[in-house]
Amino acid sequence: MTEQIPSPGRKFRQLFSATPRGARLARRLTCCQLEEWGFPHGGEISDAAASVVAELAVNAVTHGRVPGRGFALTLLLARELLRIEVADARGERWPEEGRGGGSGLRIVSAFADSWGVRERSIGKIVWAEVSGMKGWEEE
Secondary structure (H helix, E strand, O other): OOOOOOOOOEEEEEEEOOHHHHHHHHHHHHHHHHOOOOOOOHHHHHHHHHHHHHHHHHHHHHHOOOOEEEEEEEEEEEEEEEEEEEOOOOOOOOOOOOOOEEHHHHHHHHHOOOOOOOOOOOOOEEEEEEEOOOOOOOE
């Protein structure tokens, strides 16, 4: 699958501590940001995005943690696509289901249209895309 990074109509980026509290905060701020962009809290889009962020953030805290380093959440909204990126400081891939991992990436697959992993200078970025953002118009 070829990764296509949309040019964002809107962008949100925040750093979090690599702790369970940081993961919960990432999920909550995702819902708040989507509500600000016109997708109500508790709606289908908000719930899907929150589920994806929750799983990716927990994986970053559980498997991607490097002492003294946090993780970053980026939300990119363009046309009818929401791209979610979680960057951590550990370059190794997270364990997949059946290889010491849980069902987190299966949950991501259920809510996202596509997802993948790419390397960065320090660590990796795990991304997921949720489509169906109809009703939103770029300013």
